[in-house]
Amino acid sequence: MKVNACLVNEDQRDCYQELVNVAMGQAADHLARLVGAYVVLPIPKVSLIDNSDLNMAMHDAKRDTSVSAVCQGFIGSGIAGEALLLFKDTSFASLASLLKYQGPLNRQMELELLMDTASVLIAACINGIGEQLEIRFNQGTPVILGQHCMVDDILNSRQDKWQKTLAIEIHYTLEQLDVDCDLLLLFSEESVKKLNQRIDFLLD
Amino acid sequence: MQQTNIEMEDIHWLMDILQHIDVGLVVLDKKYQIQLWNGFMESHSGISPQKAKDQCLFNLFPEIPEEWFRRKSDPVFQLGSRTFTVWQQRPYLFHFGNYRPITGQAEHMYQNTTIIPLQSINKEVSHICLIVYDVTDVAVNQSIALLK
Structure with a gap:
C-alpha cells in the first residue's frame, strides 16, 4: 500500500475519477451517435495496477480464443500511455449490423470491425480527458494482439519494465444488444508524475 | 503550432515540407473531393495536383471501395476521432x-x-486529411520472419 500512496494520493485519485466520469459521459454520447443505439453509461474504475495483473489479463485474452484484444499507444505533452480493448467475440455480429457492415462476417472483417470500434472508443475517452487537462493526445496505429504481434513476445520482453501504474478500467455495454467490451487505459509510470502535476493544478 | 504566429514567409517553407515529406497527404472535403495532393501522392500516382484538385477520390481511384472508405471516414467527420487502416488487413x-x-x-x-x-x-470538421505511410519494408520483413 505504501507504493500506492506514493504514486497517487487520495485527493488525486478522486480527481482522476471525476475527470474520467466527465470524459466517459462524452464518450458514451459519441458512441451512441455513431451506432444509433443507447449506450449504458459505464462507471469507470480508477485504480493502480500491477505488472502481474496486466500479464494475467493478457494471458486470459490469449488463452480464451473467444476474446480479441487491440492495443493503441497515445501521447500528448510528454504524457504517454496505452489503451487496451478486450472484446468478446460474441459481440461481433450485433456490432457489425449496427455499423452497417454488409456481407458474411469473416475473421478478417471481424478484426477490422474491432480495430474501428477500438479507435472510436479510445479516441472518445482520451480526448475527453485531454480536453479537461488541456492536453492534445496523439494516437498511434492500433495493433491487434495475436495477429499483428504475439502475446508471448510481449509477456516475455516487458516483464520488469514497470511495477505499478495508474489504470482506468471501463466496461461498455449496449442496451438490448449483445455487445460487451472492456477498455483499459494505462499510463506509464513517468507520465503519472506529470499527470499528477496537472491534477494538483486543478485541485488548487 | 496553434499558438505560434505564422508569418507569410514561414508559409513558404511549410509548404515546402508538405510537398517534399516522404509521406502521402491528401485533404478531402465532405464530398470526398481532393483539396490537397502533396508531392508524395503526385510522384507515386503520376497524377498532378492540378488534375487531382476537386476530383472525387472514388472516381480517380476506383480501386478504393467507396462504402468501406466512407465507413472509415464517417467517425472522423462525425466525432472528430481519427481512424486507421493497417497493411495486415488491407495491404x-x-x-x-x-x-x-x-x-x-x-x-x-x-x-x-x-x-x-x-x-x-x-470547430466543425469540414475536411479530413488522409496520411499515407509506406510500410513495405516492415511488411516484407515480417512476412520473411513468419516464413522462417
Whole structure:
C-alpha cells in the first residue's frame, strides 16, 4: 500500500475519477451517435495496477480464443500511455449490423470491425480527458494482439519494465444488444508524475 | 503550432515540407473531393495536383471501395476521432509500385493510413486529411520472419 500512496494520493485519485466520469459521459454520447443505439453509461474504475495483473489479463485474452484484444499507444505533452480493448467475440455480429457492415462476417472483417470500434472508443475517452487537462493526445496505429504481434513476445520482453501504474478500467455495454467490451487505459509510470502535476493544478 | 504566429514567409517553407515529406497527404472535403495532393501522392500516382484538385477520390481511384472508405471516414467527420487502416488487413489503399522498383521484393507498396479530422474556424470538421505511410519494408520483413 505504501507504493500506492506514493504514486497517487487520495485527493488525486478522486480527481482522476471525476475527470474520467466527465470524459466517459462524452464518450458514451459519441458512441451512441455513431451506432444509433443507447449506450449504458459505464462507471469507470480508477485504480493502480500491477505488472502481474496486466500479464494475467493478457494471458486470459490469449488463452480464451473467444476474446480479441487491440492495443493503441497515445501521447500528448510528454504524457504517454496505452489503451487496451478486450472484446468478446460474441459481440461481433450485433456490432457489425449496427455499423452497417454488409456481407458474411469473416475473421478478417471481424478484426477490422474491432480495430474501428477500438479507435472510436479510445479516441472518445482520451480526448475527453485531454480536453479537461488541456492536453492534445496523439494516437498511434492500433495493433491487434495475436495477429499483428504475439502475446508471448510481449509477456516475455516487458516483464520488469514497470511495477505499478495508474489504470482506468471501463466496461461498455449496449442496451438490448449483445455487445460487451472492456477498455483499459494505462499510463506509464513517468507520465503519472506529470499527470499528477496537472491534477494538483486543478485541485488548487 | 496553434499558438505560434505564422508569418507569410514561414508559409513558404511549410509548404515546402508538405510537398517534399516522404509521406502521402491528401485533404478531402465532405464530398470526398481532393483539396490537397502533396508531392508524395503526385510522384507515386503520376497524377498532378492540378488534375487531382476537386476530383472525387472514388472516381480517380476506383480501386478504393467507396462504402468501406466512407465507413472509415464517417467517425472522423462525425466525432472528430481519427481512424486507421493497417497493411495486415488491407495491404494498400492506393495501388502504388514499390519505392525500390529494381531490388524491392514486394510488387506493390504496402501502406498504413491514418485519417485525421481538420477543424474549420467554427470547430466543425469540414475536411479530413488522409496520411499515407509506406510500410513495405516492415511488411516484407515480417512476412520473411513468419516464413522462417
